[in-house]
Every structure is written in structure tokens, then in C-alpha cells.
Amino acid sequence: MNADIHTLTGAYALDALSDTERVAFERHLAECASCSAEVAELQETAGRLGIAASAAPPVAMKAQVLSSIRQVRQLPPGVPARPGSATRAPLTRSRWQLWTAAAAAAACFAVAVVLGAQWISADRQLDQAAQTQRQLDGVLAVLAAPDAEITTAAVDGSRAAAVVSHAQGRVVFVARDMPQLPADRSYQAWLAGPGGMTSLGVLATGATPAPLVAVLLPEHTGIGVTVEPLGGSSRPSGAPVMEFELP
Amino acid sequence: MRERPHGDRATGPHPVPTQPALDDLMALVARGDEQAFEQVYDQLAGPILGLVRRVLRDPAQSEEVAQEVLVELWRTAPRYRPDRGSARTWALTLAHRRAVDRVRSAQAATDREDRVASAELHRPFDEVADEVTGRLEREQVRRCMRTLTELQRESVVLAYYGGHTYREVSQLLDVPLGTVKTRLRDGLIRLRDCLGVAG
Numbered sequence: 372m373n374a375d376i377h378t379l380t381g382a383y384a385l386d387a388l389s390d391t392e393r394v395a396f397e398r399h400l401a402e403c404a405s406c407s408a409e410v411a412e413l414q415e416t417a418g419r420l421g422i423a424a425s426a427a428p429p430v431a432m433k434a435q436v437l438s439s440i441r442q443v444r445q446l447p448p449g450v451p452a453r454p455g456s457a458t459r460a461p462l463t464r465s466r467w468q469l470w471t472a473a474a475a476a477a478a479c480f481a482v483a484v485v486l487g488a489q490w491i492s493a494d495r496q497l498d499q500a501a502q503t504q505r506q507l508d509g510v511l512a513v514l515a516a517p518d519a520e521i522t523t524a525a526v527d528g529s530r531a532a533a534v535v536s537h538a539q540g541r542v543v544f545v546a547r548d549m550p551q552l553p554a555d556r557s558y559q560a561w562l563a564g565p566g567g568m569t570s571l572g573v574l575a576t577g578a579t580p581a582p583l584v585a586v587l588l589p590e591h592t593g594i595g596v597t598v599e600p601l602g603g604s605s606r607p608s609g610a611p612v613m614e615f616e617l618p
Numbered sequence: 619m620r621e622r623p624h625g626d627r628a629t630g631p632h633p634v635p636t637q638p639a640l641d642d643l644m645a646l647v648a649r650g651d652e653q654a655f656e657q658v659y660d661q662l663a664g665p666i667l668g669l670v671r672r673v674l675r676d677p678a679q680s681e682e683v684a685q686e687v688l689v690e691l692w693r694t695a696p697r698y699r700p701d702r703g704s705a706r707t708w709a710l711t712l713a714h715r716r717a718v719d720r721v722r723s724a725q726a727a728t729d730r731e732d733r734v735a736s737a738e739l740h741r742p743f744d745e746v747a748d749e750v751t752g753r754l755e756r757e758q759v760r761r762c763m764r765t766l767t768e769l770q771r772e773s774v775v776l777a778y779y780g781g782h783t784y785r786e787v788s789q790l791l792d793v794p795l796g797t798v799k800t801r802l803r804d805g806l807i808r809l810r811d812c813l814g815v816a817g
Contacts, residue, residue, distance in 0.1 A: 378796070381803030382784040386718045387777035389785070411703055413803075414711055416810040420778050421710035423759040426668030429681065433659060436685050437652070440692040445650060448696040 380406055384413035509584040512536075513543045520618040533594050533615050535587060542617070544571055544594060545582035552576075552598060559603045561611075563593040573603035593617050644705040647695040655692055662706070663688060666713040673717035673781045683720055687713045718781040762812035770805030773798055 376399050382388050383396050400407050513519060516536035523532040531546035544560050552558065560571035560583055571594060572583030595611035640661055646654035666687050671680035691709055698708055763771050769791070776787045788798040 375796075375799075378799045378803055381801075381806045382777065382799055384806060385774065385777040385802060386715050387782065387784045387787065387802060389783050392783075412810055412815055413806045415703055415707045415815045416806050416813060417714070417778060418704070418707035418710040419755060419809070419813050419815070420759060420774075421669040421714055422665050422706070422755040424668040424672040424779065425665045425755070426671055428663040428667045428684070432663065432667075432681060432685060433656075436659060436663070436688045437656065439685065439689045440652070440655060443689055443693050445648070445693055446696050448648065 377403070377406055380409045380413055384410055384417050386417075509541065510543050510582050513539055513541050513584065522615050522618060524613065524615060526613065529613075531596070531613060531615075533617060535617055537587070537589065540587055541584060542571065542587040542591070542594070543582050543584050546574060546596070546613075547579045549574070549578075549596075555601050556598050557601050557603055558596055558612075559599045559607070561595045561597065561607055562587070562591040563595055564588065564590040565592075566590070568595065568607050570603065570605070573599070587617075591617060640705040641700050644695055644698050645700075647692065648698060649696075655695075658691065658705075659688060662691070662709050665706075665710060669710060669713050670717040672779050673714070674721050679720065679724075680717075683716050684713070687716050690716075714778070721781045722783075758813060759809075762809050765812050766805045766808050767801075769793070769797075770801045770808065773801040774805040774809070777802055 376396065379388065379392070379396055383393065383400075386393075388396060400410060513534050513536045516539050518538045519534055519536045521532055521534050523530070525531075527550070529546065529549045531544070531549075534543040534545075536542075542562070546558070546560075549558055557576070558574040558580075560574065561568040562571050562585065569585075569591075571585040574580040574583065574596075594615040594617060595607065596613040597607045597609055597611050599608055638657055640658065643654045643658050643661075647658055663684070667680060667684040670684045670687070671677065674680045674683060687709070690712060698705060702708070763774075766774070772791060773784075773787050776782050776790060777784060780787075782790065784798045784802060785795065787802075788795045791798070793801075
């Protein structure tokens with residue numbers, strides 16, 4: 372029975388196995404060096420059959436492909452793409468652009484400063500101003516922390532950043548130009564951990580809501596943003612519209 | 619083992635234009651080099667689209683799948699390892715798999731009619747007769763196909779260009795499963811030796 376499996380090298384190289392057969396055969400390949408070697412040669416041979424079918428691509432296809440690759444992140448070399456792997460990249464499948472750390476830091480400071488100036492206005496009541504001042508202090512403390520790390524993401528016109536300081540045990544989350552929501556909805560940010568999702572805060576309405584500050588525990592691995600009823604919920608009611616993996 | 623640029627080897631009076639080695643380009647693409655990717659596109663888009671179209675037949679779907687494959691090459695270029703085979707083989711293996719997955723999910727196996735299969739058997743290369751790219755390879759493949767038995771050739775064509783599983787091939791040709799498995803393997807081995815795919 373087992374001797375039979377070696378005769379599948381040709382069928383495998385031609386992609387002529389069913390999905391279940393392919394998986395089983397790949398398990399076999401992992402432990403059969405002669406089959407692996409033969410498969411490599413036969414796949415190269417099949418590649419020659421493939422080249423023989425060449426056609427001229429439509430001229431317009433090139434620009435489309437070149438544009439598409441700009442929306443797609445390349446895999447990191449040699450590192451399996453598992454959640455929790457040692458990268459600070461967002462783990463979402465939607466389209467993201469990753470900023471350089473320097474640009475992100477500058478943008479984050481700029482955003483925080485702008486927001487700071489905007490939300491501390493002379494019209495506020497004293498106690499609210501005091502609370503807002505404490506929040507601003509909290510934000511700046513995290514930004515200024517020696518171990519502060521930034522993760523950013525951008526999708527379509529929105530931009531978001533999470534600044535993490537494990538020494539402070541706090542995270543700052545800031546987002547701007549998120550798509551406008553209906554009047555009865557809010558964006559809510561959550562910290563994801565093994566125990567589930569903890570609310571990080573509810574974003575105020577408008578293009579530049581005040582940054583959210585929250586306690587960060589070592590077990591928190593990511594941030595997700597969901598759409599909730601106005602004012603927020605006690606637990607996420609749907610899939611996140613935005614996700615980060617935290618450093 | 620050195621990289622083996624089979625596509626560059628001239629076996630007849632046809633001169634082969636020098637192109638930057640695909641394997642080298644892929645190493646640059648792995649580092650995010652878009653200009654290198656453009657050159658990869660120039661070399662591979664035609665082969666990928668042609669192969670996908672050969673299997674899928676529908677032009678619109680073929681273009682869609684070909685574009686997906688090219689983007690996937692970009693995305694996974696950091697994982698490409700030259701010691702596992704040439705970049706071209708890697709790309710065409712991916713293209714063929716995607717095309718086969720698509721054609722199998724699009725139609726239940728029983729829907730795929732015999733007349734499509736017989737058309738494939740008798741005219742494998744007619745759709746690309748005027749295409750310069752691949753002309754040399756087509757001639758080599760045509761020549762080497764002649765070294766196969768009719769049953770070997772039919773099995774290989776139905777499986778590879780037709781996207782059929784070996785079980786379907788056994789039904790289409792009305793031969794036992796074991797016979798098809800052996801014919802596919804022996805046929806590819808003969809092609810391998812004739813085309814000079816080194817061990």
C-alpha cells in the first residue's frame with residue numbers, strides 16, 4: 372500500500388491530486404527525501420509546460436498590478452505569519468500602509484499636540500478642563516516615556532496610532548479622519564487579551580477625537596476598534612473595523 | 619547547486635535575448651524593490667496569464683486570477699528560496715495551482731464535459747500560436763511530447779492543461795487509476811529528460 376504513494380509524484384507535480392490527497396502527499400514528502408527530490412524536478416518540468424502556454428498580457432494589466440502591490444504588505448522573511456510573532460505590524464487583512472517609525476512618531480506628536488490644543492478650550496468648565504488636563508498629562512507622559520513604542524496604521528483616509536509604554540503601564544490610542552458614523556453610533560477601542568476584550572475608550576465624534584488613554588497590562592496583545600451604539604458597549608458587538616498588534 | 623536558467627538555453631537557431639536573471643530579481647523584490655518587480659512582471663505576466671487562461675478558458679476570470687498570482691508573488695517574495703527551485707518554476711507552480719483551484723471550484727467535476735477534454739487533447743497550443751514569448755519553449759515541449767506514448771501524453775495534457783485530477787483523467791480516458799498515476803509520472807520523467815531538466 373505504501374509503495375503506491377511514490378507513484379503520485381507525477382500527479383502531484385501536475386496538481387492532479389484532490390485537496391485531501393495533496394495534503395496527505397505533502398505529509399509524505401516531508402519524510403521522503405527521494406520523493407521530494409523527484410517532485411522538485413517534475414515541478415520544474417511542469418513549469419516548462421506552463422511556459423509553453425504563454426500569452427501576451429493586456430497592456431492595461433501592468434498598471435493595475437503595479438498599483439495593487441502598493442496596497443499589499445509583503446511577508447516578513449522566514450517568520451511564520453502567526454499572531455503574537457515579534458513584529459509590530461497590524462494583523463488585519465484589509466489594506467494598510469505601515470509608516471516608518473520616525474514619521475509615525477512625528478505624526479503622533481503632531482496629532483496629540485493639535486488635539487491637545489483643540490480640546491482644551493477656554494469655553495470648558497473648570498472641572499472638565501481639569502479632567503481634560505489630567506488626560507493630556509497622561510497622554511504626554513506616555514509619549515515622553517523612554518520605552519514608548521508606536522504602532523500606526525492607515526486605511527483609506529483614516530489614520531490611527533497606538534503608543535505603548537510598558538513602564539508606565541499605559542497605552543494611548545489616537546485616530547483621525549475615521550469614516551463618519553450615523554448619529555446613533557460611536558467608535559470604541561478595545562484592548563485584546565487572553566481574557567477577552569477590555570474597553571480602551573469611546574472615541575468622540577468628529578474628525579479629530581481626543582486621544583484615549585488606558586491602563587495597559589502585559590497580557591494585552593492588540594487593539595481593535597469596533598462600531599458600537601452611541602456611547603459604547605460593555606463588550607464588542609461585532610468584528611473590528613481596524614486592528615493593531617501591540618508591541 | 620547553481621541556478622539553472624533553462625529558459626535562456628538556445629537549442630536551435632533562435633537567439634534568446636538576455637534578461638536580468640529572474641532569481642536575482644526576485645531577491646530584490648523580496649526587499650520591496652518595485653522596479654525589480656516591474657521587470658519580474660515583464661518576464662512572467664505573459665507566461666502566467668497564458669497558463670491560467672489555458673486552464674480556466676474564460677478571459678475575464680483568467681485575467682483576474684493572473685493578477686492575483688502576480689500580487690501574491692510580490693507578497694510572498696520574501697519567502698522564495700532559490701535552493702527550492704527556480705523563481706520561474708515557483709511562479710508558474712503558483713499560477714497553475716490557483717488556476718486549477720478556481721476551475722475546480724467553479725464547476726463540479728461531473729459538469730466538466732468530455733468535449734472540452736477532447737478539444738484539449740487534440741489542440742494544446744493553438745491559442746498562443748502567434749505569441750513570440752514562449753515560442754522556443756513551445757517548440758521544445760512539442761518536440762519532447764512526441765517522445766511520450768499517446769496515453770502518457772493524453773494523461774499529462776488532461777491533467778496539466780485541463781486541470782483534471784488523476785481520478786478524472788482515469789474516468790475521461792477510461793483507464794484504471796494506477797495506470798493514470800504511472801502514466802503521469804513516466805510521462806513527466808520523459809519530458810524532464812528530454813527537456814534537460816537537470817537532476
